[in-house]
Amino acid sequence: MDRPPGPSVRLKLTLSYAGFLLLAGSLVLAAVGVFLLREGWFQTNEQGAWRVTPGTSFVRGFAPLAAVVMACLLVFGLLGGWFLAGRMLAPLARITHATRTAATGSLSHRVRLPGRQDEFRELADAFDAMLARLEAHVAEQRRFAANASHELRTPLAISKSLLDVARTDPSHDTGEVLDRLQAVNARAIDLTEALLLLSRADRQSFAREPVDLSLVAEEAAETLLPLAEKHGVALVTDGEITPTVGSPALLLQLTSNLVHNAIVHNLPERGSVWVTTAVRPTTVLLTVENTGEPVPPQLVPTLTEPFRRGTERVHTDHAGVGLGLAIVRSITRAHGGTLTLTPRPAGGLRITVELPTAGARPSAA
Numbered sequence: 001m002d003r004p005p006g007p008s009v010r011l012k013l014t015l016s017y018a019g020f021l022l023l024a025g026s027l028v029l030a031a032v033g034v035f036l037l038r039e040g041w042f043q044t045n046e047q048g049a050w051r052v053t054p055g056t057s058f059v060r061g062f063a064p065l066a067a068v069v070m071a072c073l074l075v076f077g078l079l080g081g082w083f084l085a086g087r088m089l090a091p092l093a094r095i096t097h098a099t100r101t102a103a104t105g106s107l108s109h110r111v112r113l114p115g116r117q118d119e120f121r122e123l124a125d126a127f128d129a130m131l132a133r134l135e136a137h138v139a140e141q142r143r144f145a146a147n148a149s150h151e152l153r154t155p156l157a158i159s160k161s162l163l164d165v166a167r168t169d170p171s172h173d174t175g176e177v178l179d180r181l182q183a184v185n186a187r188a189i190d191l192t193e194a195l196l197l198l199s200r201a202d203r204q205s206f207a208r209e210p211v212d213l214s215l216v217a218e219e220a221a222e223t224l225l226p227l228a229e230k231h232g233v234a235l236v237t238d239g240e241i242t243p244t245v246g247s248p249a250l251l252l253q254l255t256s257n258l259v260h261n262a263i264v265h266n267l268p269e270r271g272s273v274w275v276t277t278a279v280r281p282t283t284v285l286l287t288v289e290n291t292g293e294p295v296p297p298q299l300v301p302t303l304t305e306p307f308r309r310g311t312e313r314v315h316t317d318h319a320g321v322g323l324g325l326a327i328v329r330s331i332t333r334a335h336g337g338t339l340t341l342t343p344r345p346a347g348g349l350r351i352t353v354e355l356p357t358a359g360a361r362p363s364a365a
Contacts, residue, residue, distance in 0.1 A: 017081030239277030242284035262290035292348035
């Protein structure tokens with residue numbers, strides 16, 4: 001925003017300090033002057049009558065001294081005010097420098113203002129925290145863009161190769177080429193739809209209405225029951241009525257992603273998945289727990305990043321597009337909730353989604 005130039009805050013504070021100092025000095029000198037005037041100007045004659053005489057002590061002694069004092073107060077107020085204002089505003093100069101540095105794209109710079117806690121330190125700490133979150137978000141978005149480009153390029157490259165083969169080898173089985181093209185195209189469509197869903201959740205562009213999370217869990221489990229039976233996984237649902245507010249479609253997608261991941265990332269045989277819901281005083285819980293191979297604790301924080309997969313737990317026939325838990329995290333944040341991933345000691349994961357209950361105010365994501 002273009003603004004006309006004006007006096008600096010330091011100059012304004014300096015003039016304010018000097019002005020208040022002059023005002024205080026003027027009041028003191030005025031009080032002393034009034035006293036001297038009363039003593040020097042009003043006297044009585046031999047008959048006891050009041051008469052006015054020149055206040056020689058005031059005119060000859062006090063008035064010049066008062067002028068010198070006021071001049072000294074003015075100089076002292078300006079110099080002292082300028083110095084004190086500079087000391088007081090020094091933290092703002094550091095914050096301004098950090099802001100300009102961040103505006104150039106250097107998000108790693110921090111204010112790190114020393115000293116005890118006060119308003120300036122609170123502002124600097126809040127600014128540092130904002131820069132840290134912004135830096136992490138930008139880094140995540142860059143990784144997301146690079147990975148999305150790679151993931152989208154792969155099916156396109158495969159399609160081009162298949163078409164080149166079909167063009168150069170007319171005797172090649174066209175049915176096989178069409179089948180492979182259909183599979184590659186289906187994967188590209190799934191990836192595109194997942195990206196759109198992720199973007200929709202991040203923008204929070206959805207209508208909110210009352211939702212019973214237990215019914216959503218039952219619907220997701222019923223839909224994915226054939227997949228669980230195919231993988232030899234026992235799917236168990238349990239819980240109580242869990243009223244919340246949000247998008248039924250997005251919450252169903254969240255639950256379906258969790259249950260689907262729990263099924264396909266499981267033991268080769270005789271695996272189990274438990275889907276439970278619970279109510280707390282101000283929140284509702286959806287927990288999806290599964291058996292499986294042990295998950296290294298250092299791998300857990302990366303599982304919710306886009307296109308990050310726990311490769312040691314992925315079956316090649318159901319690798320997905322790498323956005324399942326990323327979508328879950330975005331939907332959870334959009335609903336003011338929290339997502340917690342915990343490795344099970346016996347193997348597998350326990351994933352808990354905590355959302356505000358119906359009537360509770362969602363927390364800031």
